[in-house]
Amino acid sequence: MIKAIKQIHGGINSTVGEYLVNRLIPENGIQAVGPIVFLDHLYPTVVQSDAHTIPDGSFAHPHRGIATFSYVFEGGLSHYDSQGNFNQIGAGGIQWMKAGRGIIHDELPFATTQDKKFHSLQFWINLPSAVKKEAPDYMAVQPQEVPEVELPDNTGKLRILLGDFGCAVSNVRTYTPQFIYHLKLNPKSAYRFPVKAGLDYAAFVPNGEVLINEAVIGKSKIAIFEEGGDEIEFRNPDITAADIIIFGGAPYKEPIISRGPFVMNTHSEIALAYRDFFDGKYGNIIYQKQ
Amino acid sequence: MYEMLRNYINEITTSEISNDEFKLIEQAFSLKVMKKKQFLLHEGTICKYMSFILKGALRQYRIDDKGVEHIVRFGIEGWWMSDRQSFMMLTPSKYNIEAIEDCELLVTTNEQLAQLTERSPSFLKMAHVLDQRNYIATEERMQVTLSHTAEERFIYLLNSYPAFLQRFPQTMLASFLGITPETFSRVRKQVISGRS
Numbered sequence: 124m125i126k127a128i129k130q131i132h133g134g135i136n137s138t139v140g141e142y143l144v145n146r147l148i149p150e151n152g153i154q155a156v157g158p159i160v161f162l163d164h165l166y167p168t169v170v171q172s173d174a175h176t177i178p179d180g181s182f183a184h185p186h187r188g189i190a191t192f193s194y195v196f197e198g199g200l201s202h203y204d205s206q207g208n209f210n211q212i213g214a215g216g217i218q219w220m221k222a223g224r225g226i227i228h229d230e231l232p233f234a235t236t237q238d239k240k241f242h243s244l245q246f247w248i249n250l251p252s253a254v255k256k257e258a259p260d261y262m263a264v265q266p267q268e269v270p271e272v273e274l275p276d277n278t279g280k281l282r283i284l285l286g287d288f289g290c291a292v293s294n295v296r297t298y299t300p301q302f303i304y305h306l307k308l309n310p311k312s313a314y315r316f317p318v319k320a321g322l323d324y325a326a327f328v329p330n331g332e333v334l335i336n337e338a339v340i341g342k343s344k345i346a347i348f349e350e351g352g353d354e355i356e357f358r359n360p361d362i363t364a365a366d367i368i369i370f371g372g373a374p375y376k377e378p379i380i381s382r383g384p385f386v387m388n389t390h391s392e393i394a395l396a397y398r399d400f401f402d403g404k405y406g407n408i409i410y411q412k413q
Numbered sequence: 414m415y416e417m418l419r420n421y422i423n424e425i426t427t428s429e430i431s432n433d434e435f436k437l438i439e440q441a442f443s444l445k446v447m448k449k450k451q452f453l454l455h456e457g458t459i460c461k462y463m464s465f466i467l468k469g470a471l472r473q474y475r476i477d478d479k480g481v482e483h484i485v486r487f488g489i490e491g492w493w494m495s496d497r498q499s500f501m502m503l504t505p506s507k508y509n510i511e512a513i514e515d516c517e518l519l520v521t522t523n524e525q526l527a528q529l530t531e532r533s534p535s536f537l538k539m540a541h542v543l544d545q546r547n548y549i550a551t552e553e554r555m556q557v558t559l560s561h562t563a564e565e566r567f568i569y570l571l572n573s574y575p576a577f578l579q580r581f582p583q584t585m586l587a588s589f590l591g592i593t594p595e596t597f598s599r600v601r602k603q604v605i606s607g608r609s
Contacts, residue, residue, distance in 0.1 A: 140504070180505065181505050183504065184502050184503050382501070382530075383502050383503060384502055384503060390530060391531075393527040394523075394525070397503075397522065397527065400503055401461060
């Protein structure tokens, strides 16, 4: 049985640093999909930085209570944080950072091609209350390290960015059932994606247009699914490959209280997160040529 | 001194806040006195305070690569002043906030506001209304600076913020509208003589 679409929405424009983004979660009454409490789509844009550019610190900011998960479609992304971590990824790679009890990070998009294009997504994955108290952690996943599953009948492939699919498992750490997949659907192809009971599901289409259960969705729109059903049909009517991001997981059962860059379980914990920041407890980023 | 904030909350929420609830709000704010030309925020630092202006006026501005000042916002009695992006997200501010008259402010922090949000429904309601108003005002201001002629910008100032004309020097008003002081002076004469 087809898993029905509950809602389709187009997000709302917002700015992050100097970049224009489409904020898809939280928006339109959707507070979370599984443990995912935030999704920004940074529209394709031209950037002047290259892989050697060191950030000036103007975008550095703290997080607490979540893991940030950045996925790059085009260009590259540098990561710096106050635990001394640094790494860079190219298109198809992932920057994952568990903020735990608090960290400051900075991410700098850079150009890797002549057209200087950069295009990415950022998710915030809510952490269980016990994990919010843990020390921060970080990992970069290079494009070639992302597991890929070939789909039947030459319809395309599924990249396992987070979680597992069949025998393929992402290296990125998870604390609850959760997944982010990048479905690359070949031209004039359709794929029936199997879903599991008890998990929340959403699908995001960054560009172009595809049919999801016969509904046309594209150009930075998101579909949120109802409970029930056992598969979702994705169809690419175009003559070029289509990109679809499928994500979700087990519903987050604890209270979700978010303010600014923090997602906690109580207002007192949010207050403490701000106090700890001004008390300097998250440390500082030391920018240097790595 | 807290009466002004109390009246403001009652007006925005169209209800009467109780003494017990207002006591919580009083505890979350403290008085800050500033002399003219003192700074509430410097570019590159984090905006720690959200301020309610009891007396005086401030300006929020950025300095571009050529050293030119651009005023993005004024604040006068009964208005709020902060760099919202820096205040919420804790990113270094691109702005300076300077007192352009001697000021008295009631200031609070996000730490205090997080607690208040849970305990004071009136404050929460006020914050929602202010968010909506801020969104509308920002949209309008963006339209003005993107597509309006100098004359249309002056009319926007005249209609939306008439008190500014009596209170702030022309150079600051020109910067606020994104036009040169000379152009400001010219359109001011044109518009005012056209109306008389």
